[in-house]
Amino acid sequence: MLRFETAGESxxxxxxxTLAGLPAGIPxxxxxxxxELWRRQQGYGRGGRMKIETDRAxxxxxxxxxxxxxxxxxVLIRNKDWQNWTEALPVEDAGGAEDKRRPVTRPRPGHADLxxxxxxxxxxxxxxxxxxxxxxxxxxxxxxxxxxxxxGAFGIEVLSHVVAVGAVKxxxxxxxxxxxxxxxKNDVLLGCVDPAVEARMKEVVDEAYGAGDTIGxxxxxxxxxxxxxxxxxxxxxxxxxGRLAQAIVSIQAVKGVEVGRAAxxxxxxxxxxxxxxxYDRAERRFTRGANRAGGLEGGITNGQDVVVRxxxxxxxTLRRPLESVDLETREPALAAYERSDxxxxxxxxxxxxxxxxxxxxxxxxxxxxxxxxxxxxxxxxGYLQQVRNF
Numbered sequence: 001m002l003r004f005e006t007a008g009e010s011x012x013x014x015x016x017x018t019l020a021g022l023p024a025g026i027p028x029x030x031x032x033x034x035x036e037l038w039r040r041q042q043g044y045g046r047g048g049r050m051k052i053e054t055d056r057a058x059x060x061x062x063x064x065x066x067x068x069x070x071x072x073x074x075v076l077i078r079n080k081d082w083q084n085w086t087e088a089l090p091v092e093d094a095g096g097a098e099d100k101r102r103p104v105t106r107p108r109p110g111h112a113d114l115x116x117x118x119x120x121x122x123x124x125x126x127x128x129x130x131x132x133x134x135x136x137x138x139x140x141x142x143x144x145x146x147x148x149x150x151x152g153a154f155g156i157e158v159l160s161h162v163v164a165v166g167a168v169k170x171x172x173x174x175x176x177x178x179x180x181x182x183x184x185k186n187d188v189l190l191g192c193v194d195p196a197v198e199a200r201m202k203e204v205v206d207e208a209y210g211a212g213d214t215i216g217x218x219x220x221x222x223x224x225x226x227x228x229x230x231x232x233x234x235x236x237x238x239x240x241x242g243r244l245a246q247a248i249v250s251i252q253a254v255k256g257v258e259v260g261r262a263a264x265x266x267x268x269x270x271x272x273x274x275x276x277x278x279y280d281r282a283e284r285r286f287t288r289g290a291n292r293a294g295g296l297e298g299g300i301t302n303g304q305d306v307v308v309r310x311x312x313x314x315x316x317t318l319r320r321p322l323e324s325v326d327l328e329t330r331e332p333a334l335a336a337y338e339r340s341d342x343x344x345x346x347x348x349x350x351x352x353x354x355x356x357x358x359x360x361x362x363x364x365x366x367x368x369x370x371x372x373x374x375x376x377x378x379x380x381x382g383y384l385q386q387v388r389n390f
Contacts (some may be wrong), residue, residue: 002362003144008077010133011085015077019062019367020178024070025373026121026149032344033057033145037077039348040141042188045205045215047342052081053321057142060282068146070371075142081136089130104129108335110316114327124329125336134252134315134344135352144354146363153373154364154380156225159183160349162191163309165201165217170194176224176305191219191346205343212320214342216253216312219349221356226295227380228303228387230363239299247355248310251348256311260294275304279346282389301363308356312348316343 001021004104028110029241037055055077062073087100103124107113116128148158163170170192178193183234190205193197201217209216231240241259265273276289288304295306317340320344368383 002147002358003364004140004358006136006139006143008079008136008139009089009127009130010079010135011081011089011130012079013082014079015136015139016144017075018072019075019143020072022062022068022070022073022146022150023365023370023373024068026068028059028063028066028068028146028149030057030059033059033075033142034349036141036145036148036190037138039183040138040190040347042344043191043344044189044202045341046347047339047341053079053228055138057145058364061062061190073078073146075139076140077142085356089126093192094211096120097213102126104336104338106321106324106333106336107321107327108318109324110313113336115325116312129338133251134351137251137347137354140358141351141354143356144351147354147357150359150361151223151364154225154377155366156223156360157165158221158223158353158360159256160191160219161219162198162201162345162349163218163220165190165192165343165345166204166215168197168200168204169198169218174220174222176222179222188346190343191349200373201281205215209312210265210340214314214316214318214340216314217343217345218309218311219345219352220307220309221248221296221349221352223356223360226301226306228301229383230360230367231296231299231300233298233300238343240359241294241296241299241300243359243363244296244308246354247359248308251310251312251355253312253315253344253349254310255313255351258294258309258311261292261295262294285377306356306360308352309349310352311346315344327370350377 004019006017029380034056058076060074060076062071071134088102090097104126106139107125112128112132113125117125125244161179161182174193182193190198190201192201204215234236243256248254273292275291275293278287291304295301295304317338321335321337326331326333370379
């Protein structure tokens with residue numbers, strides 16, 4: 001089983017991630033991992049934190065001589081901002097530490113502040129927001145880069161783009177080469193493949209910034225080269241579409257997910273929704289008339305691109321705070337404000353890539369197994385031969 005965990009607080013010493021279950025022999029590039037971390041930090045509308053941090057992964061276990069060795073992988077991402085928080089968030093308590101804390105007693109609507117404070121019996125939401133912060137996703141992106149290394153060894157790639165920012169939407173279909181070109185850009189604006197639509201998206205972000213507000217949107221993740229047969233229809237928790245949905249909604253501020261064209265399908269007749277089946281005798285393979293199902297039918301990949309969308313609400317920290325209540329006095333108060341972003345949709349897309357890659361890598365190893373890359377490849381190639389002979 002491929003499994004991962006992350007640890008660390010937004011303003012703590014570092015973020016930590018562990019990943020267990022990758023076969024031995026997978027080529028790992030630190031440069032590729034750091035490129036993913038860089039992509040997560042980009043996008044118009046990011047806040048001051050991104051000017052402080054330059055995320056770099058330090059792999060301290062599980063990779064030697066640029067290859068996995070079959071043991072758990074441990075990754076560190078150090079927080080440069082920690083130097084400003086050493087007295088406010090020390091590991092060990094000390095005399096006078098109480099005066100140096102930075103308590104948060106005015107919870108933000110839409111954030112984990114109040115619910116977490118109630119759950120853990122904190123009268124200061126600081127500890128809750130430190131872990132609930134989307135800063136945690138840097139560790140997930142590092143893990144996702146390792147999952148991408150596994151998938152890439154078998155010709156599977158995972159990329160994303162921004163479909164909507166606020167009410168501004170991309171209304172046309174997107175081709176895979178456009179996503180590849182977008183991922184290689186070194187000047188990321190809002191992650192939309194269409195420059196004209198992206199310019200309108202920028203205007204919406206500017207409007208939100210001017211109003212002291214924030215703006216959400218929709219990102220789309222596409223996995224290309226996925227074979228038919230990952231996931232299962234047999235049990236509720238082995239359905240891959242359900243696992244992908246959980247992976248995407250687990251991202252901070254994501255409130256909804258769509259596999260394929262679910263919303264369009266819900267408003268259509270069945271004859272207009274299903275992807276017709278055809279057979280190419282020359283290539284001896286089944287084909288489809290469209291991909292409205294998003295590459296998944298009955299919880300199983302069908303050989304088409306896997307397409308998942310995440311619906312991101314505007315983030316909760318506003319420069320013009322909303323009404324709240326002080327945890328100490330119980331009196332009305334404006335919600336707390338800390339340095340924040342205006343729009344994070346492009347970054348959420350990169351995080352969505354990571355979570356999709358992890359879910360697909362889990363399903364891939366469940367099907368093909370193997371303690372080494374060579375063993376996994378033998379199993380994979382044997383399955384492809386079975387498919388060709390079907």
